[in-house]
Amino acid sequence: MLALLGILEAGRNIRAPLSIAGDWTLEFDPAAGCANGPADLRQPALNISQSGSEALITLNDGHATSLEATVNGAVLKAGSLTASIAGKPAARTLAGAMNFAGCAPVPFRGVRQVSRKRDE
């Protein structure tokens, strides 16, 4: 029991990567002027499956396009997406930009839907 308490005490100061797992609704900047890309995404636009600093982003674009991503501090980087992560785990947000074919990067803000369930 003492050993377990010691382990739990030692673990208090260990920091894990910021949580981004779950479904995300994205709001794109309408002024960005990209006709196709954002419109193809249905809400929730992203599903993120996370294991530590590695994540797999699945776009809700009808083809379930997936992107491998990494969480480095408060920055999320995937192939066509870069965002900064903010807020506490229960009210986490993303703010960044996403690339679509033929467009300049489109800024977006993302809000995580409340769910504790992790799924593939």
Add this chain to the structure above:
Amino acid sequence: MPNLFQLVLQIAVILVAARVVGFLFQKINQPQVMGEMVAGILLGPSLLGWLAPGASAALFPPASLGYLNALSQVGLVVFMFVVGLALNPSELKGYGHAAVLTSHVSIAAPFCLGGLTALYLYPRLSDDAVAFTGFALFIGAAMSITAFPVLARILSERGLVRSRMGTLAIACAAVDDVTGWCILAYIVVLVRVTHAARPAWVTIAGSIVYVLIMLFVVRRLLPAFEREFRKRDRLSDNLVAVMVVLVLVSALATEWLGIHLLFGAFLMGAIMPKTPEFTRYVLHKFESVTVVLLLPLFFAYTGLRTRIGVGGGRAIWFYSVLVIVVAITGKLGGSMFAARLSGMPWREAASLGILMNTRGLMELVILNIGLDIGVISPAMFSIMVLMALVTTFMTTPLLEWVYPTRLFRAQVDEVQENAA
């Protein structure tokens, strides 16, 4: 509405795969259930989804998995009732010091080693939505579980149930299971309470009231089933239906309290009357459909969530080996040394450690709960599933190597001669 054609097709494919792989595993002296677990993994992204992603996506589209999961959860509720029913606390009596010491150490050693491993794995495979305490306790509990049903089946298939080793292993596994589920219930409450709409005191006070009602009210009513069984040598369909409803109500009570469906089903089984004839009859009534039809669905659902070698970066294989080594060291090593300390010869102590190291499908049940409540990540889930498969697979050959069947049988004969 579910796509019925797809659902029935999925069930048929899963059952065929489970029976075929189970049969092949029996050919290499593995328990059937080991093959069924592997069949589930083979149907998931680790093999079918990797070899034939198109076929996998057509057969198991993500939108259809909810129905498969619902069916498998119903199967698990019945299965946990059966596990609880098969547990008999009186089995521990008569084994004194060895059983008490071995069962305690076989929980404490893997639990602490699991906690230590969590210090290393938490920043690598978890995230800040999960508190370290919940993560470490879960890893500890998952490392310390023994698959009571698989263990019983291995011993039964080898004709070792009545050996000193077999009975001691079953007694220790029973204690481990009860303790493991109590710890897990605490972890589920701990993790869920911070996210639940219900206040924590409702969950805690409600759980205490629920357990008291089960132990001091419901338990006293249950012998009525046994009396009816003795009168007619069977239970009427109406009584079996009443029993099923009691299991479901108990499961719903624990789910409502924020623990989990399965705890209620398990406790209902654990407090049922334990006379051998009655237990055998009820097990027979419930086991066939559960084991043949519903458990393979659970294995397949688990397999569909398992991506062996994916997630967590290139270090995933290192983490997998680490978890497997720690799990074996804690459970096998801990049980073996405890048994040796309590006076068992080395060979018997090692055999007991090997038997206690069997995690089997109880581990898969616990891991699915962990993934559902978000306390472990998909990569951690896959690593632990791999560990469960390895530790279950190694039991039979390792046992045969350390303590060959002929020696075991000689011991059984000796015990029977002494008894005569």
